[in-house]
Amino acid sequence: MTVGGNSLTDTAEHPLQTLDRVVIRFAGDSGDGMQLTGDRFTSVSALFGNDLSTLPDYPAEIRAPAGTLAGVSAFQVSIADHDILTPGDAPNVLVAMNPAALKANLKDLLSGGTILVNVDAFDERNLVKAGYEANPLTDDSLAGYTVYEVPMTSLTLEAAKPTGAKPRDAERSKNFFALGLVSWMYTRPVEDTLQWIAARFAKTPTVAESNALAFKAGYNFGETAELFDSAYEVKPTHFDPGTYTNISGNTAIAWGLVAAGQLANLPVFLGSYPITPASDILHELSKHKNFGVRTMQAEDEIAGVGAALGAAFGGHLGVTTTSGPGVVLKSETIGLAVSMELPLVIIDIQRGGPSTGLPTKTEQADLLLAVYGRHGESPLPVVAAKTPSDCFFAAIEAVRIAVKYRTPVILLSDGYLANGTEPWRLPAVEDLPEISAPFTTEPNGTDAAGNPVYLPFLRDPETLARPWAVPGTPGLEHRIGGLEKSDPTGNISYDPANHEHMVRTRAAKVAGIAKDIPPVEVDDQEGAELLVLGWGSTYGSIGAAVAAARAGGRKVAQAHLTHLSPFPANLGEVLSRYRRVIVPEMNLGQLSRMVRAEFLVDARAVSKVQGQPFKASEIQAAIDEALESLQSEARA
Amino acid sequence: MTDVAPPTTKKDWSSDQEVRWCPGCGDYSILTAVQMLMPELNVRRENTVFVSGIGCSSRFPYYMNTYGMHSIHGRAPAIATGLAVARPDLDVWVITGDGDGLSIGGNHLIHALRRNVNLTILLFNNQIYGLTKGQYSPTSEVGKVTKSTPFGSVDWPFNPLSLALGAEATFVARTHDLDRKHMMETFRRAHEHKGAAFVEIFQNCNVFNDGAFEQITAKDNRSHMLIPLEHGRPIRFGPDGEKGVALDGQGRAAIVNVADVGEDALVVHDEKRPEPGLAFMLTRLSHGPYEPTPIGVFRAVERPTYGDQIQRQLLDAQSRSGPGDLAKLLSSGSTWEV
Numbered sequence: 001m002t003v004g005g006n007s008l009t010d011t012a013e014h015p016l017q018t019l020d021r022v023v024i025r026f027a028g029d030s031g032d033g034m035q036l037t038g039d040r041f042t043s044v045s046a047l048f049g050n051d052l053s054t055l056p057d058y059p060a061e062i063r064a065p066a067g068t069l070a071g072v073s074a075f076q077v078s079i080a081d082h083d084i085l086t087p088g089d090a091p092n093v094l095v096a097m098n099p100a101a102l103k104a105n106l107k108d109l110l111s112g113g114t115i116l117v118n119v120d121a122f123d124e125r126n127l128v129k130a131g132y133e134a135n136p137l138t139d140d141s142l143a144g145y146t147v148y149e150v151p152m153t154s155l156t157l158e159a160a161k162p163t164g165a166k167p168r169d170a171e172r173s174k175n176f177f178a179l180g181l182v183s184w185m186y187t188r189p190v191e192d193t194l195q196w197i198a199a200r201f202a203k204t205p206t207v208a209e210s211n212a213l214a215f216k217a218g219y220n221f222g223e224t225a226e227l228f229d230s231a232y233e234v235k236p237t238h239f240d241p242g243t244y245t246n247i248s249g250n251t252a253i254a255w256g257l258v259a260a261g262q263l264a265n266l267p268v269f270l271g272s273y274p275i276t277p278a279s280d281i282l283h284e285l286s287k288h289k290n291f292g293v294r295t296m297q298a299e300d301e302i303a304g305v306g307a308a309l310g311a312a313f314g315g316h317l318g319v320t321t322t323s324g325p326g327v328v329l330k331s332e333t334i335g336l337a338v339s340m341e342l343p344l345v346i347i348d349i350q351r352g353g354p355s356t357g358l359p360t361k362t363e364q365a366d367l368l369l370a371v372y373g374r375h376g377e378s379p380l381p382v383v384a385a386k387t388p389s390d391c392f393f394a395a396i397e398a399v400r401i402a403v404k405y406r407t408p409v410i411l412l413s414d415g416y417l418a419n420g421t422e423p424w425r426l427p428a429v430e431d432l433p434e435i436s437a438p439f440t441t442e443p444n445g446t447d448a449a450g451n452p453v454y455l456p457f458l459r460d461p462e463t464l465a466r467p468w469a470v471p472g473t474p475g476l477e478h479r480i481g482g483l484e485k486s487d488p489t490g491n492i493s494y495d496p497a498n499h500e501h502m503v504r505t506r507a508a509k510v511a512g513i514a515k516d517i518p519p520v521e522v523d524d525q526e527g528a529e530l531l532v533l534g535w536g537s538t539y540g541s542i543g544a545a546v547a548a549a550r551a552g553g554r555k556v557a558q559a560h561l562t563h564l565s566p567f568p569a570n571l572g573e574v575l576s577r578y579r580r581v582i583v584p585e586m587n588l589g590q591l592s593r594m595v596r597a598e599f600l601v602d603a604r605a606v607s608k609v610q611g612q613p614f615k616a617s618e619i620q621a622a623i624d625e626a627l628e629s630l631q632s633e634a635r636a
Numbered sequence: 637m638t639d640v641a642p643p644t645t646k647k648d649w650s651s652d653q654e655v656r657w658c659p660g661c662g663d664y665s666i667l668t669a670v671q672m673l674m675p676e677l678n679v680r681r682e683n684t685v686f687v688s689g690i691g692c693s694s695r696f697p698y699y700m701n702t703y704g705m706h707s708i709h710g711r712a713p714a715i716a717t718g719l720a721v722a723r724p725d726l727d728v729w730v731i732t733g734d735g736d737g738l739s740i741g742g743n744h745l746i747h748a749l750r751r752n753v754n755l756t757i758l759l760f761n762n763q764i765y766g767l768t769k770g771q772y773s774p775t776s777e778v779g780k781v782t783k784s785t786p787f788g789s790v791d792w793p794f795n796p797l798s799l800a801l802g803a804e805a806t807f808v809a810r811t812h813d814l815d816r817k818h819m820m821e822t823f824r825r826a827h828e829h830k831g832a833a834f835v836e837i838f839q840n841c842n843v844f845n846d847g848a849f850e851q852i853t854a855k856d857n858r859s860h861m862l863i864p865l866e867h868g869r870p871i872r873f874g875p876d877g878e879k880g881v882a883l884d885g886q887g888r889a890a891i892v893n894v895a896d897v898g899e900d901a902l903v904v905h906d907e908k909r910p911e912p913g914l915a916f917m918l919t920r921l922s923h924g925p926y927e928p929t930p931i932g933v934f935r936a937v938e939r940p941t942y943g944d945q946i947q948r949q950l951l952d953a954q955s956r957s958g959p960g961d962l963a964k965l966l967s968s969g970s971t972w973e974v
C-alpha cells in the first residue's frame with residue numbers, strides 16, 4: 001500500500017463504526033470546486049441508497065479574492081439510514097480547504113465534531129487573509145474538536161506527478177483528494193466516482209487523470225495513514241420500491257414544466273432573463289427542444305414575460321422564470337395577463353432582498369409581492385413548492401390552474417430548494433394529473449342581428465374562466481388588451497358599473513379556485529393546542545422540529561400550505577381549532593400577516609432572515625416557547 | 637405560397653368599433669392604407685395579428701377585424717416576438733409610436749430588429765406625446781416647447797431609421813401619412829420581407845404638433861423636399877430631377893446639383909448592400925423634417941429569421957433524439973432501483 005499510489009486498497013484494517021446519520025460540510029475557496037465535490041459525494045450516497053438532503057452555500061462573486069472569508073464556498077450534505085427532512089442543523093464533519101473556510105464554518109460545527117484540514121494551506125499568508133492572528137491548528141483553539149491535519153495539496157501534487165501536469169494545474173485536483181478521503185471515511189463506493197471523473201473530464205485527459213489519481217490518493221491515505229481510528233458506515237435507508245434519482249428544485253421545476261406541457265398538450269414557451277438563482281431552469285429547459293420546448297433568452301425581464309404572454313396568446317404554455325427583482329420588473333405585464341385573462345406561469349426563485357440583496361442566499365420574502373404586488377385589483381393564484389422534488393408537482397399544479405382558469409399563476413420556490421437536492425422516487429407518467437386546456441373553435445354567441453359571433457369574455461358559469469380562442473381560428477378574430485373590457489364582448493368600456501362588475505368577477509374567479517384545490521391537511525396530535533403553520537421550503541425544518549418536539553413529549557400539530565392564493569377552503573376552520581398558531585417563515589411575518597388579516601386568528605411569525613434555512617432546533621425552540629406561553633396563560 | 641386566401645374587401649378588414657382618433661389625425665389615413673392593402677396581400681384575417689403598445693397609434697388593433705392585442709406601453713415588440721416565435725404560421729404586425737417604440741420600449745424595438753424576428757413594425761412618428769396631451773417625445777426637435785418643456789427641450793432626438801440601421805435591421809423604410817399610394821407600396825414591401833421590417837411613418841398629430849412634417853410632405857413641397865429611393869436607380873429629386881445624392885471627397889453622402897457633378901457621380905440606390913453603412917448615411921442626410929429627406933426602402937437584405945432558426949433547432953433536436961419521452965426524461969439522471 002502506498003500513499004498516493006495508483007491502486008485502491010479495499011482491505012479494511014480499521015474498525016467500522018455504524019452511524020444512523022452524518023452531516024458533512026465541504027468548505028473551501030470558491031475556486032476550489034467544493035460544490036462539485038459535495039455534489040459528487042451526494043450522488044454516490046444516493047446511489048448507495050441513503051436518504052439525503054443538501055445545502056449548497058456559495059458567494060455571489062464568481063471568484064471572490066482567494067483565501068478570504070468572502071470567497072468561502074460550502075456544500076453541506078446530510079446522509080442517513082432513515083428518512084430525513086433537512087440537511088442537518090450542525091455538521092459533524094467539516095472539511096476545510098484553507099483557514100478562511102475553517103474560520104467561516106467552525107461556528108456551525110457540532111461541538112466535539114471532526115475537522116479535516118488541508119494543512120498545506122495554513123501558511124502565514126492565508127492565515128492573515130482569513131483574519132487569524134495565530135494559527136488555530138497550534139494554539140489550542142480547536143481543543144474541543146477532533147482535528148485531522150492532512151497535507152492535501154502536497155499529497156495531490158505527489159499523486160498527480162505521473163500525469164506531467166504543471167504543479168499549478170495539478171494542485172487544482174486537491175478537492176478530489178478531499179473527496180477520496182471522505183469517501184474512505186464513510187465507506188462510499190469508489191468505482192462510480194472514477195467513472196464519473198473519466199466521463200466528466202473526457203475532453204481534458206490530463207485533468208481527468210490527475211483528478212482520478214488525487215481521488216485514489218485521498219482514499220488510500222485514509223486507509224493507510226495511522227491517523228484515523230475507524231471508518232464509518234451509514235447503511236442504506238429503507239425506501240419504498242421504485243426507481244430513484246437525486247433531484248434539485250430547479251431541475252424539478254424544469255421537468256415539471258416539460259411534463260405539464262405534455263399533459264396539457266401545449267408547447268412550452270419559456271421567456272427568461274438570466275438571474276440567480278433561477279437561471280438553471282432556463283439552462284435545463286433549453287436542453288429539451290425535442291419536446292417542442294422553445295426557450296428565449298430575452299433582452300430583459302420585461303421582454304421575458306412579454307414574450308411568454310405573446311406565446312400564450314398564440315396558444316402556447318407561456319412561462320417566465322426569475323427571482324424577486326425580476327418579478328418586480330414583470331409586474332406590469334403580469335397585470336396585463338390578469339386583465340386579458342390569459343394563462344401564464346411566473347416562477348419566482350426567491351432570494352434575499354430588497355434590491356440585489358443576497359443573490360445566492362435563500363429567503364421567502366416575496367410572498368406579499370406575489371399575492372398583492374400589482375397595481376389595481378389584480379388577484380392571481382399563488383402556489384409554493386415545499387421540497388426540491390415537490391417543485392415538479394408544484395410546477396404542474398401552477399400550469400393546471402393557469403390553463404384551466406386562464407390566469408397568470410405565480411409559483412414560489414427559493415434558493416434553498418433551487419439548489420438543494422433529495423432522492424426522488426420517479427412518478428409513473430400515467431399517474432400524473434390530467435390538464436385540460438381546450439381551445440374555443442366555434443362562435444359562442446350572436447350579435448344584435450343574430451349573426452354568430454365570438455364573445456371573448458363569455459365565461460364558463462362554473463369556473464368563471466373565459467374562452468381561449470387562438471389566432472388561426474377562422475371566425476373568432478377578436479381584440480383584447482389592458483383597457484377595461486366590456487362583458488362579454490371584450491370591447492373597450494369605461495362604464496363604471498361594468499368596471500366594478502369585471503373587477504369583482506376577476507376576483508371571484510380566483511377566489512373560486514379554492515373549490516378546486518385540496519383542503520389543507522393537518523398532521524394533528526390528540527390534545528394539541530399549538531399549530532405550526534408553514535409554506536414553501538420551511539417544510540423540512542418544521543417537520544424535523546415537530547418530530548423532535550413530539551419525541552420530547554410535546555403536543556404539536558403541523559400544517560403546510562401549497563396554495564397561498566386562494567387559501568384552501570378549510571384553512572379558516574383548521575386555524576380556529578388551535579389556541580395558538582405559529583408561522584415559521586424566512587421573512588418578517590408575511591404568511592402570518594395574511595392569515596391574521598383573513599381569519600382574525602392570533603398567528604405569530606417566527607422569523608429568520610439570514611439567507612439560511614431554519615435549523616430544526618430554532619423552530620423547536622419557538623415551539624417550546626409557544627407552549628410555555630400557552631401554559632403560563634392557562635395558569636394566569 | 638400555394639394557399640389562396642378567399643377574396644376580401646377593405647370592409648372585411650374593418651372592425652365594428654368606432655374609430656376614436658381626433659378628427660383630422662394622420663392615423664386615419666394610415667389605417668385606411670392598411671385596410672385597403674390587406675385584400676391585396678393574399679392573407680387571411682384569422683392568421684393576421686396586430687399587436688400594439690400604448691399611445692394614440694396603439695389603438696390601431698381595435699379597428700382591424702383580425703386578431704389583435706392592445707398591450708402595455710413599449711412592450712409590443714417583446715410580446716409580438718413571443719407570438720411570432722411560437723406561431724411562425726401567423727402574420728404579426730406591430731403598431732407603435734415614437735414614445736412607445738423609441739422611449740419606453742426602445743430596448744425591445746432594437747432587440748426585435750437585431751434578432752430579425754418575423755414582424756412588420758409600423759412606427760407612427762408624430763414627434764409628440766399625443767395621448768398624454770402634448771409632451772415632447774424622443775423624436776421632437778431640440779428646443780421644442782411643450783407642456784413639459786416650457787423653455788424648450790434640450791434632448792437630442794433619435795433618428796428612428798439611423799437607430800434601426802444601427803441595430804442592423806434587415807428591412808428599413810420610411811413613408812408619410814399624406815401619400816396613400818406610397819404608404820401602401822411601402823407596407824406591401826415590408827409585409828413581403830421575411831424578418832423584421834421596420835417602417836417609420838411621418839404622421840401628423842393635428843392637435844399637439846400640427847404641421848410637423850408639412851415642410852416636406854405637403855403636396856407642393858414634396859418634389860423638392862422628398863428624396864425617393866428606388867432600388868437600382870440613381871438617387872435624384874427636385875421638380876426636374878435636378879438634385880441628387882453623391883459621395884463627397886470624404887466618402888460622405890451629400891446633396892448635389894446633378895449639373896455640377898454629372899449623372900454618373902450620383903449614388904445608385906442599392907437596398908441589398910450587405911453593409912448598412914451607406915443606408916445609414918442616407919438617413920443622416922436630413923436632420924429634421926425641414927431638410928430634403930429620403931423616403932422609400934433604405935435597406936432590404938436577407939438574413940435567417942429568429943423564429944425560423946428556433947424552429948430549425950426544434951426539428952433538429954427531434955430528428956436527433958426523437959420526440960420527447962417523459963419517462964425517459966425523468967430517468968435521464970443517474971438513477972437507482974430500490
Ligand code: SF4
Nearest residue numbers: 658661692766841842
Ligand atoms: S392627439 Fe394627435 S395623434 Fe392622438 S389622435 Fe389626436 S391628433 Fe391623432
